[in-house]
Amino acid sequence: MRTRAGVVLVLVAALAAGCAHVEPPLALPALTLGEPSFFPTFESHTLAPVVGGNRVDLLLNGEEIFPALLDAIRSARTSITYAQYSYGDGAVARDIASALAERCRAGVGAKVLLDAFGTLRMPRAYVREMRHSGCHVVYFRPLNPLRLLSVNYRNHRRIVVADGRVGFTGGAGVSRKWMGDGRTERHWRDTDIRVEGPVVEYLQAGFAENWLEATGEVLGGEAYFPSLPAPAGGTYAQVVRSSPIAGRYAMYTMYLLAIASAQRSVYITNPYFVPDDALMHEMIRAVARGVRVVLLLPGAIDHTFVREVSRVLFGSLLAAGIEIYEYQPALLHAKTMVIDGRWATVGSANLINRSFVMDDEINVVVHDVAVAQRLERIFLEDLEYARLVDDDVWRQRGLGRRLLEVLAVPVRALGVF
Secondary structure, X not given: OOOHHHHHHHHHHHHHHHHOOOOOOOOOOOOOOOOOOHHHHHHHHHOOOOEEEEEEEEXXXXXXXXXXXXHHHHHOOOEEEEEEOOEOOOHHHHHHHHHHXXXXXXXXXXXXXXXXXXXXXXXXXXXXXXXXXXXXXXXEOOOOOOOHHHHHOOEOOOEEEEOOOXXXXXXXXXXXXHOXXXXXXXXXXXXXXXXXXOOHHHHHHHHHHHHHHHHOOOOOOOOOOOOOOOOOOOEEEEEEEEOOOOOOOHHHHHHHHHHHHOOOEEEEEOOOOOOOHHHHHHHHHHHHOOOEEEEEEEOOOOOHHHHHHHHOOHHHHHHOOOEEEEEOOOOEOXXXXXXXXXXXXXXXXXXXXXXXXXOEEEEEEEEOHHHHHHXXXXXXXXXXXXXXXXXXXXXXXXXXXHHHHHXXXXXXXXXXX
């Protein structure tokens, strides 16, 4: 939020916060991973069917994400749907815009949906190239000075679907900072997910929902929802999406149910971590029943005040036995959670009020031991590059930081972040 537009967004968020709170449930069911009622409970409260027959691949950082993404775009033959919140400049930004433009010139129908706020720094030459090549490029909720409150509700989803058969989502945007290995300064650490199989239909549905609002066009037919003759793999997965309009509590409830079901471990990676009291309560309850709860949060961050709002909670979390690590080599932007090495989610949602009630978000949930254990190994490897925040470190923080924490207390109470 180093631009004027970023400052405006913070002020508007503060004004709107009073009417933008998620209402926590009064009670959660006793639920255990793997029991017969687990799938239907999750389906009912996340409004997301669990479907089998999928292939799921985890992609780490720009060095894995962008080659896979460009390959899918360049291989498309019938349709491409592309939604992006954050798009800037750099070699990969040019490559993606050019790849979309080339496919459009080849006769592939490409729908490109850019969030009007998140793409403020996107060179307009890229948009012109795509449009001149025949791509249908539109902005989600264009900024209007006469409707300031509308700037507060953004499409934070990242979705790419090629031919209705292969899909991507996660935390990565498109710019120089997302390139590289996630271990180098100024090259962000992020995680995306690539899926094939029936679950792609639900990623496409997330795009179609936002496209309908932005354009009035209903997407349908074989080009976008093709019949799939054979399973792509053996993985069960679901797509959880939320927005202020529909499924408002789906993402929030997903996190609560997953944490409440944990029996061994909860590993959370998230850059903007300001959980409400109910989420904190579930994490603390998990520790009380013998679950190891570990948080991997950013050391450096692009939104400093959000970091201080997050750190207000550290004292209570540490006292409860929750482990906190801060990632050091680069800015941590991945949004993942692994439960018991058996359940995992990757997506766009932050553990913050904005993600639950203001922004449109999308996550893939994977019910698969192999995928969950790989994400668990990635988490533990990331911890090797992180600093443990223990009681000693917490007590030794400086006066300036303590003052910022005091100022952050009423901000968290308002639910601005």
